[in-house]
Amino acid sequence: MWIDLAITMAKIIFILAITVGFFAPILTWVERKQSAIMQDRIGANRADILGFTALGLFHIMADGLKMFTKEDFIPQGANRTLHTLSPIIALIPAILTFAVVPFGGKYTLWGTEVNLVISDLNVGLLFVFAIASLATYGYVVAGWSSNNNWSLLGSMRTASQMISYEVTMGLTIIGVLMVYGSMQLTNIGAAQEDFWRWGFFLQPVGFFMFFAASIAENKRIPFDAPEAESELVAGYFTEYSGLKFGMFFMAEFIEMVTIGAIVTILFFGAWHIPFLTTATLLSMFDFLGDSGANLIVMLIHVGVFFGKVTLLIFVQMVIRWTLPRFRYDQIMKLGWKILLPLSLANVVVTGIVILALN
Amino acid sequence: MELLIFYPLALVSVILAFLVVFNKNAIGSAVCLIGMMLGLAGVFVLMQAHFLAILQVIVYAGAIMVLFMFVIMLLNLKDDDKGWKMRERNVWLTSGTGVLMIGVLYKFMDTTAEAEFNSPATVPDNFGTAELVGTSLFTDFVLPFEVASILLLAAMVGAVVLAKSKVD
Numbered sequence: 001m002w003i004d005l006a007i008t009m010a011k012i013i014f015i016l017a018i019t020v021g022f023f024a025p026i027l028t029w030v031e032r033k034q035s036a037i038m039q040d041r042i043g044a045n046r047a048d049i050l051g052f053t054a055l056g057l058f059h060i061m062a063d064g065l066k067m068f069t070k071e072d073f074i075p076q077g078a079n080r081t082l083h084t085l086s087p088i089i090a091l092i093p094a095i096l097t098f099a100v101v102p103f104g105g106k107y108t109l110w111g112t113e114v115n116l117v118i119s120d121l122n123v124g125l126l127f128v129f130a131i132a133s134l135a136t137y138g139y140v141v142a143g144w145s146s147n148n149n150w151s152l153l154g155s156m157r158t159a160s161q162m163i164s165y166e167v168t169m170g171l172t173i174i175g176v177l178m179v180y181g182s183m184q185l186t187n188i189g190a191a192q193e194d195f196w197r198w199g200f201f202l203q204p205v206g207f208f209m210f211f212a213a214s215i216a217e218n219k220r221i222p223f224d225a226p227e228a229e230s231e232l233v234a235g236y237f238t239e240y241s242g243l244k245f246g247m248f249f250m251a252e253f254i255e256m257v258t259i260g261a262i263v264t265i266l267f268f269g270a271w272h273i274p275f276l277t278t279a280t281l282l283s284m285f286d287f288l289g290d291s292g293a294n295l296i297v298m299l300i301h302v303g304v305f306f307g308k309v310t311l312l313i314f315v316q317m318v319i320r321w322t323l324p325r326f327r328y329d330q331i332m333k334l335g336w337k338i339l340l341p342l343s344l345a346n347v348v349v350t351g352i353v354i355l356a357l358n
Numbered sequence: 359m360e361l362l363i364f365y366p367l368a369l370v371s372v373i374l375a376f377l378v379v380f381n382k383n384a385i386g387s388a389v390c391l392i393g394m395m396l397g398l399a400g401v402f403v404l405m406q407a408h409f410l411a412i413l414q415v416i417v418y419a420g421a422i423m424v425l426f427m428f429v430i431m432l433l434n435l436k437d438d439d440k441g442w443k444m445r446e447r448n449v450w451l452t453s454g455t456g457v458l459m460i461g462v463l464y465k466f467m468d469t470t471a472e473a474e475f476n477s478p479a480t481v482p483d484n485f486g487t488a489e490l491v492g493t494s495l496f497t498d499f500v501l502p503f504e505v506a507s508i509l510l511l512a513a514m515v516g517a518v519v520l521a522k523s524k525v526d
Contacts, residue, residue: 082386122487126412133420137392140427144385152431159428166421183488 003112009193011118015098018306024253025060029151031253032056034314035321055110070242075147078239082145087240087247090138093131100124101261102186104271104301106280107294116271116302117186124185125173128262132169132217136162139219139226139253143236154235157328158219158226164335165216165223168209171343175206175350176266189270193277205346207267209339214259217329218252221320225328260312261305268308271301364404371397384430388423395419407486 029044033056036043044056052058074083104116119125136158137334143155180188186258192198200207216223227235237248264270278297285293326334374394381387395418402411415472484490 039475079383079386082389084390121408123408123412126409126416126488129419130412130415133390133416133424134396136420137389137427140424140431141385141389144427144431156428156431159424159431163421163424163428 005249007112007114008118011116013103014101015118016095019098019254019257020095020193022248023257024250025064026304027253028063028249029057029060031317031320032059034317038318038321046253067243067246068135072244073239073241075239077147079145079147082141083239084244086138086145087136087244087251088143089141090135091247091251091254092134093135093138094251094258097128097131098261099125099259100185101258102260103264103305104268104298105186105190107298108291109294109298110291114298115186116298120184120186122184125177125183125188126203128185129166129170129173132214133162133166135251135255137216138248140234142240142248146236146239148239150232150234151236151238154226154228154232155236157228158236161216161223161226161331161335163221164332165213165339166341168335168343169213169217171347172203172206172210172213173266175203175343175346178209178347178350178354179203189265189272192269193272194208195269195272195274198269203267203346203350206350207263209343210266210307210348211259211263212339215316215319216335218255218259220252220256220316222324222326223331224325225331231324256313256316259316260309263312264305264308268312271305273304275298360404364401367397367400367404371401385427388427388430391426392419392423395423405486406481409486409488409491 032044035041044059045053047053047056047058047062049058060218074080099118100121102115102117102120106113106115108114139158140155143151143153143158146152174201175185176188179199180191182188182191188199212223219226226232227237229235232238237245240248272278278301281297281300282293288296371394374390374397378387378389378394381390395414398410399414399419402408403412482490
């Protein structure tokens with residue numbers, strides 16, 4: 001009982017530390033540096049402590065300090081309660097998804113089985129989907145409660161964009177579900193031990209559609225119509241300052257990590273290394289004893305998982321900084337007229353192939 | 359132990375349900391309604407119906423309420439609807455429906471009052487999972503299920519026809 005509780009607490013702390021504590025702040029720096037490299041600039045390097053700049057890493061601290069000390073501004077005529085509540089509504093779902101994300105397999109350490117997922121729901125895949133659909137409200141309410149027409153336009157675009165791409169997302173998830181026959185994310189991860197059984201090979205079209213839909217859900221370029229810096233000032237969070245703005249900012253970066261994690265689990269073999277099964281890995285570290293080998297393999301798998309996540313985040317950043325943007329009507333057209341029929345066809349074709357192979 | 363989770367959930371759901379009715383602005387009501395649906399989803403989880411709980415969140419809290427909000431924003435109901443009043447006839451209809459609803463609730467309470475609380479019914483292990491819900495939908499309840507889908511299809515066609523005639 002107590003040891004289970006301790007293990008669960010450890011997992012929760014680990015996930016919070018790595019997403020909120022590590023990925024989110026580091027990504028703000030990576031995004032700056034990476035965009036600088038892509039645009040042939042030097043990028044953030046001015047913030048220094050006693051002359052040390054540490055490649056601009058101190059900018060994270062400077063940013064944090066700035067957000068903490070800025071005036072918390074609520075515009076006249078705004079709905080104060082909802083204006084304050086909406087950054088929280090936006091941030092919570094972003095973090096909550098990690099409750100069902102497995103970042104490793106099952107390992108036996110000194111007699112206790114450790115399952116590297118906080119909550120192993122049998123409807124885990126649907127849980128991710130449900131939470132993603134809840135994330136909309138923070139942004140929608142934010143724009144509405146600001147009493148600003150730019151914000152309102154931004155949040156209306158958010159609502160319509162989310163509705164449109166959620167359908168595609170749901171249908172691509174069905175493809176994955178049919179292939180692996182399970183909605184439990186740990187099962188889907190475990191089923192991809194063989195390299196050629198990775199979701200990317202079994203559902204190639206599904207992968208591209210899912211990735212596009214999830215970037216659209218995160219409202220990043222090329223699907224940035226709700227923010228639309230060049231049209232709507234900053235869209236739904238135009239009227240936000242200080243730490244509330246920071247929360248929207250954080251939510252976006254954490255969601256990037258979430259997308260990376262979910263795509264890794266569904267399409268890129270979760271924590272598995274290509275052509276290296278868990279059994280072979282275990283036998284390689286046999287000399288450490290049973291628990292020792294399990295421990296080493298666990299660390300390797302967690303490392304591999306977050307390595308893949310990092311790679312996928314990098315892909316998202318590269319897409320963002322090539323700076324293509326869809327117009328609002330193009331986003332709708334792509335969602336309803338191209339992605340939706342394609343995802344439906346994907347489900348049908350997947351069904352036919354599964355039927356033919358059996 | 360379960361009551362410790364149930365009572366806060368139930369309390370929050372009921373309070374939010376009242377707030378839906380008494381809230382001054384439409385978006386506030388919608389937010390409260392979403393909160394209430396999440397509370398209900400929690401109650402479903404307590405009853406071992408995980409799949410139903412998730413569906414409640416995806417369909418009602420997730421999809422339908424986003425559309426509600428979208429429509430409310432499109433109509434842009436703000437403070438200028440203070441002059442809005444219910445029509446006389448609607449007041450009577452609403453009260454009548456309320457009385458009927460209380461009757462239904464009384465019937466529910468009557469049935470639950472007879473149940474013994476200390477002997478919960480045994481449920482199979484896979485109760486409430488997606489597999490079981492799917493199997494029963496496609497075997498025992500296949501006719502109602504198909505009828506419902508035809509109804510939805512008809513509604514969809516109707517919506518398309520209505521929207522088309524306005525655009526052209």
